Amino acid sequence: MSILVDSGSTFVIQGITGREAVTMARELLDYGSKLIGGVTPGRKGREVHGVPVEDTVRAFTERERVDGSIVVVPPAFAADAVHEAIEAGVKLIVVVTERIPRRQVAEFVEHAEQEGARIIGPNCLGIISPGKSRMGGIGGSADATRRAFQPGSVGVMSRSGGMTVEIANALSQAGLGISTACSIGGDAIIGSTYAELMPLFDADPETRGIAIYSEPGGRAEAALAEYMEAASSRLPVVAFMAGRFMDAMPGMRFGHAGTIVEGKEDTTAEKIERMGRAGIAVADRIEEIPALLRERMGAS
Amino acid sequence: MRFYEFEAKELLRRRGVPLPESRLARTPEEAAEAQRALDGPVVLKSQVLSGGRMKAGGVRFADTAEEARAAAEAILAIEINGQQPMGVLVEQKGDIAQEYFAAVTWDGRAKRPVIIFSDMGGIDIEEVAETHPDHVSRTHLSTLRPLSDYQAKLAVARTGVTGGDLNRLSRIVLQLARVFREYDLTLAEINPIGKLADGSILALDSHMDMEAEARGTHRALLAELGIPDEDTRQARPPTPFEVAGAQVDAQDTRGVAGNVTEFSGNLGLVIGAGGGSLTLFDAVRAAGGNPADYCEVGGNPSVRKTAALTQLIVSKPGVEKIAVMMNVVSNTRVDIMARGVIKGVIDAGFDPAEKIAIFRIPGSWEEEGFAILRRYGVEYVDRTVSMHEAAGRAVAKLASADGS
Secondary structure (H helix, E strand, C coil), X not given: CCCCCCCCCEEEEECCCCXXXXXXXXXXXXXXXXXXXXXXXXXXXXXXXXXXXECCCHHHXXXXXXXXXXXXXXXHHHHHHHXXXXXXXXXXXXXXXXXXXXXXXXXXXXXXXXHCCEEECCCCCEEEECCCEEECCCCCCHHHHHHHCCEEEEEEEECCHHHHHHHHHXXXXXXXXXXXXXXXXXXXXXXXXXXXXXXXXXXXXXXXXXXXXXXXXXXXXXXXXXXXXXXXXXXXXXXXXXXXXXXXXXCCECCCCCCECCCHHHCHHHHHHHHHHCCCEEXXXXXXXXXXXXXXXXXX | CECCHHHHHHHHHHCCCCCCCEEEECCHHHHHHHHHHHCCCEEEEECCCCCCXXXXXXXXXXXXXXXXHHHHHHHHCCCECCECCCCEEEEECCCEEEEEEEEEEEECCCCEEXXXXXXXXXXXXXXXXXXXXXXXXXXXXXXXXXXXXXXXXXXXXXXXXXXXXXXXXXXXXXXXXXXXXXXXXXXXXXXXXXXXXXXXXXXXXXXXXXXXXXXXXXXXXXXXXXXXXXXXXXXXXXXXXXXXXXXXXXXXXXXXXXXXXXXXXXXXXXXXXXXXXXXXXXXHHHCCCCECEEEEEECCCCXXXXXXXXXXXXXXXXXXXXXXXXXXXXXXXXXXXXXXHHHHHHHXXXXXXXXXXXXXXXXXXXXXXXHHHHXXXXXXXXXXXXXHHHXXXXXXXXXXXXXX
């Protein structure tokens, strides 16, 4: 098992004829993902690496099962693409595009809630269940992806796409491996937060521990802490907190759009303290994560 | 992107929110002139992109033109949290019977906008929420359904306000929510809303932030307000070094090589991307190093762009060496990064082997990248060396170079 994507998941890429998406299509097919086609309005009839291109998402959903869509379209058209996928009945939408205005993100997230669809992102690298499938550019080429993401027992959630790969790489090197890794996105409003994905990991027998990457800004870590306390999760969680230097620089913007210290609760010191109270171990360096997890996962 | 108070009030004025009469003065003479025009007691307020104006002496009162001139002169000389005032807002002063607080902002947990209202305005709202939770209401809004009167009324009524005040206040709150939505704001706040002795209700001070990503959508508004593109409205104005970094990033659209922030240390950082940069900057400081800059490189930028950024950083006065480090990369090619940084160091007139303390970018095309680095004698490490370890080695190298 794994969460969100497995070897049977079928999906399309919206914006498949763009430069970045063409590369992604190649990498996904090489990795063994079931990419069944792509959408670019006006390009019906073409092919990208052997998969068909259609004008609309409905062209696919009307004739076959589509479990998911990866949205790789420019910011000005991204929200429209997400609404289209939701209306076409797609239930898992990975939004890679960054710099989508917050209001538009909130609109499609609310739309998805109404229709029972799940959004991952925006501003993310996607999801991978190693050895089974991946949705998004996470890991890069198929070879590089296999190197960084070995199958195993740790679930990874990260507000940074790059750091998802870095943490997965450390877990793979340590022999723990990954059940599913999810780059959840760096924006202030995202479709799925740590706390919202935790129940999925809790229900996945393959997952035995969780590693998260977090940074200043927002209340996502507080929500995770509340989940850990209220739901008595069976999973040990180890967090890494970046951007500690920002605590002393309120109002300055570094990194992702969601990363800004506006109030005390946004600081890394406050978040580390809050997570600690909920029993979440916080690593000072990435390479400490595997050992901290091992201690907590036990021998079973 | 933060607006000055007078700009925020202009947005409220366009929506018909009642405001005291005011004039913007850029000199003490203009302030005196404004007092004469307003013909009565006035309050003079520093126009800075920062809170804490009252405490810093940036808010003063005057009854005559001469007092207004003196007050403006004093205010214009006071820097608040590193911000130079761009002017003084001279505003009619009335007798205030009660103060209220109203704000519309995003609730990242609910993923919705939220109206926050209190009948205890004028002071720190977080403090009120802690000490008098029944005096602060939170009312979430849908992003899909239309804004409606009842939502504003609910927000106000929840604090116990009723009668004519309920209707007058909820009209203001509704317009505030409209401004928030129409202009893609991340915060629209009026604090305080003042009820004067004669019963009239006015917006006395306002703070508004527009989402940086939405600036392009609101070009026309920003032009009308006289805000140019290069006016970034960060917590402090950009330095020339930072402006040069932004120009490097703008030279082509492939990838990112910019988002530069200047620091005063001796170790130049060419690091990426978003999360990786935060991690590496912390790692350098934890190892006792002093970064000369923060930057973000990612998304497979061109050789030219990486070279230009590297040249800028390695040429910065006080920089002894640079460290080139990223997390394990997915879509950035290691060989292109290696070529870019080597070209940048050579273009700046330095030897890459001497100037590059360490290169730690594992990922696609790394063998090709490492071959290039070997040719120039640059020390590199692969993914078996962690980000923190690489940062530590760079700092140690600098320390030993200083010692010798």
